[in-house]
Amino acid sequence: MNSPGGSPSATPPPAASTPELPEIAVVGINHNSAPVDLRECLAFSDQEGRDTLLALKAYPEIREIMVISTCNRVEVLFTAYDPEKAIRFIKSYIAETKSVPEFRFEEALYTYRGDEAVRHLFRVAASLDSMVMGEPQILGQVKSAYKTAVDTKGTGVILNRMLHKAFSVAKRIRSETGIGDRAVSISYAAVELARKIFGQLENKAVLLVGAGEMAELAVEHLNRSRATGPLYVANRTFSVGVDLANRFDGKAISFEEIGETLKSADIIISSTGAADYVITKSQIRPVMRQRRHRPLFFIDIAVPRDIDPAINRIDNAYVYDIDDLQDVIEENIESRKSESIKAERIIDEAVVRFGQWYESLDAVPTIKDLRGKLSAIADAELKKTLHSMDHLSQEDVKALERMNEAIIKKMLHDPMRFLKNPGLHRDKSLYIDLTRKIFNLEEE
Amino acid sequence: MNLTLLPVIGLYLAGSAGYAGFLFLQREVYNRSAYLLLLTGFLLHTLLMGVDYVRAGALPVQNLHETLWFAGWILAGVFLVLWWRLQLKILGVFAAPLITLLAAAAFFVPDTAVSLESDLASLWLVFHVVIIFIGEACLALACCTGILYLIQERNIKGKKHRFFFRRLPSLELLDSSGYTFVAIGFTALTIGLITGFIYAEVEWGRFWSGNPKEIWSAITWLIYAALLHERIVSGRRGRRAAILAIIGFAVMLFTFLGVNFLLEGHHNEFTRW
Structure with a gap:
């Protein structure tokens, strides 16, 4: 029994052997710290990720846990009273299940604790830590990793709050900085350009010349950007063209029909293996008249090139080859880097705010806040009552005030004892968070 | 120089600055406030035009000063109306300074009385x-x-x-x-x-x-x-x-x-x- 007897005074009970709050920590590898072959070795499949989560969760030292595994990173995020011990356990678990000796990944492993771990997660979710900075997939990957963790009851108050903050910070960074709004992949850059030419892509007809993998990727991208117009596929081997056309609800045409189709097509994506130009400038001039000078956009991803670059000199015709698109991408990557400075500032702010919340999870500040709230209510009510009771003497008023104080102290006695020590192996932060919520002690 | 023109010019200038801010920072709030500033300027401008019209009993386009002032007013009006029809935010970046320029030019050109050859009524x-x-x-x-x-x-x-x-x-x-x-x-x-x-x-x-x-x-x-x-x-x-x-x-x-x-x-x- 470590309670302060019957006296409801504020003197704290002797501290329990465990520290007040579990510490947040992350351990992992990413594209910077480890080469691809090592990342491959350690990466978890969805099922493995789930199993790892359950196995590590069973380890008593770990309170909350979540596992992120993508092609560029493997990370274990957790809270523990003794992070050192937990990290040792995680390492040995990974070494065992992945049959990789610990010394092989020891060097590549990074660990962050406390605020640094929070910052790391925020940076990952906001795509600041990605190989291609600002790429949008990572947020979805973190979200699905979080969902898995929630489904398996791996997370608790701290990680839940931290992940939700990470998502809102990522969203804020996306909308307030230009980090994500520039194309850094060939097909995305092509779509962005098409938008700058046509405005909207709805009802724009697409002609594929050559049915390669790149062409397919570009079409997928266009479809996602709501290019809903007809699709034509021209391929030397007609049957291959038919296959691709069928997959995207398009129409296969023969190579000889290209000239005719140019009258109605708006976006031409060319990727044949031909040694010479497939579409020449002299071919386009009459076409432009026939199509009443509506713009034509050629995307030439073939090497050697399929589209005569001189076509770019014709009014309302635009030609981009693979090098042009590559240049666009490189320029965009540069500008993303400068936008990241703004993003880091937003993250700094969020880390500080999260830190304040985390500190408040402690029993002492929570009790202080709770007492403050109750006193304020009691004082206000007392004042209201006294307002209509002029006959009371100074002494009577003092007595009433003392009574108020005593009530608050006694009322708080049991909750305080409980919050300071909810019992062995119980998650104190959960109860503190609940208390803060019930009494609405959050000030945000 | 007619000092009553200054508030209008000031509003147009502020609107232009708002559009410049929009051009560089790409924040919607700049675009909106610039539009509102121009609109306020235009309403004030309309009031002044009305006063001039009543006082002269004829359309106030009798010398270069009045013509420029009138042109600025019309351009502002046309821009503000067409802005609603077209989703062309960037146009303000160019139209607002042009409006400001016309109004400012009117301010600096002396308002000399001219005997009229045409019947502006x-x-x-x-x-x-x-x-x-x-x-x-x-x-x-x-x-x-x-x-x-x-x-x-x-x-x-x-x-x-x-x-x-x-x-x-x-x-x-x-x-x-x-x-x-x-x-x-x-x-x-x-x-x-x-x-x-x-x-x-x-x-x-x-x-x-x-x-x-x-x-x-x-x-x-x-x-x-x-x-x-x-x-x-x-x-x-x-x-x-x-x-x-x-x-x-x-x-x-x-x-x-x-x-x-x-x-x-x-x-x-x-x-x-």
Whole structure:
């Protein structure tokens, strides 16, 4: 029994052997710290990720846990009273299940604790830590990793709050900085350009010349950007063209029909293996008249090139080859880097705010806040009552005030004892968070 | 110098600054406040115009000062109205300084009293002046979008994807907005010229006196007619249309100011100072 007897005074009970709050920590590898072959070795499949989560969760030292595994990173995020011990356990678990000796990944492993771990997660979710900075997939990957963790009851108050903050910070960074709004992949850059030419892509007809993998990727991208117009596929081997056309609800045409189709097509994506130009400038001039000078956009991803670059000199015709698109991408990557400075500032702010919340999870500040709230209510009510009771003497008023104080102290006695020590192996932060919520002690 | 113009000019200037902020920082709030500033400026401007109209008992376009002030008012009005129709935020970046420039020029040009040769209280003439100015404001905006089109086309063709590429809208939007401006402007110009001829017939007993003002007006009209003809008959668009819109506006500016300064003809009192 470590309670302060019957006296409801504020003197704290002797501290329990465990520290007040579990510490947040992350351990992992990413594209910077480890080469691809090592990342491959350690990466978890969805099922493995789930199993790892359950196995590590069973380890008593770990309170909350979540596992992120993508092609560029493997990370274990957790809270523990003794992070050192937990990290040792995680390492040995990974070494065992992945049959990789610990010394092989020891060097590549990074660990962050406390605020640094929070910052790391925020940076990952906001795509600041990605190989291609600002790429949008990572947020979805973190979200699905979080969902898995929630489904398996791996997370608790701290990680839940931290992940939700990470998502809102990522969203804020996306909308307030230009980090994500520039194309850094060939097909995305092509779509962005098409938008700058046509405005909207709805009802724009697409002609594929050559049915390669790149062409397919570009079409997928266009479809996602709501290019809903007809699709034509021209391929030397007609049957291959038919296959691709069928997959995207398009129409296969023969190579000889290209000239005719140019009258109605708006976006031409060319990727044949031909040694010479497939579409020449002299071919386009009459076409432009026939199509009443509506713009034509050629995307030439073939090497050697399929589209005569001189076509770019014709009014309302635009030609981009693979090098042009590559240049666009490189320029965009540069500008993303400068936008990241703004993003880091937003993250700094969020880390500080999260830190304040985390500190408040402690029993002492929570009790202080709770007492403050109750006193304020009691004082206000007392004042209201006294307002209509002029006959009371100074002494009577003092007595009433003392009574108020005593009530608050006694009322708080049991909750305080409980919050300071909810019992062995119980998650104190959960109860503190609940208390803060019930009494609405959050000030945000 | 008339100090009552200053609040209007100040509001226009603030609006221009707001649009400049929008251009660089790309925050919607700048765009909105710039529009509101221009709108407030325009309302104040309208009030002052009304006072002038009542005091003079005629349309206040009797000297260069008043003409510029009036042109600024019309341009602001046309911009504010058409802004609603077209999703062309970036246009404000160019239109607002132009409006400010006209208003500021009016401020610095002395407001000297002029003996009138024409009867500016005549309804035909008021209609003629107002509709011509509306047409010219539209054509000025068409010139702006033409310039923007050429900049953006250059970015795309030249594969330069810097500042303006990101901030300017699609070629399609610039082109179709330019077309709208020219179509409205040309219609207004045509009506304005017809009313002018009718006024000439009524006052002077002849439609056409062959003086430079009339000849240059006809040239302006023909340029825009050619632009629209190409567009409607063969679908010509883009670069050629943009260049014609710019040339047309340059010729129109010459008709408006140059002819009065350099050549002889009626309409001179418009620009006298």
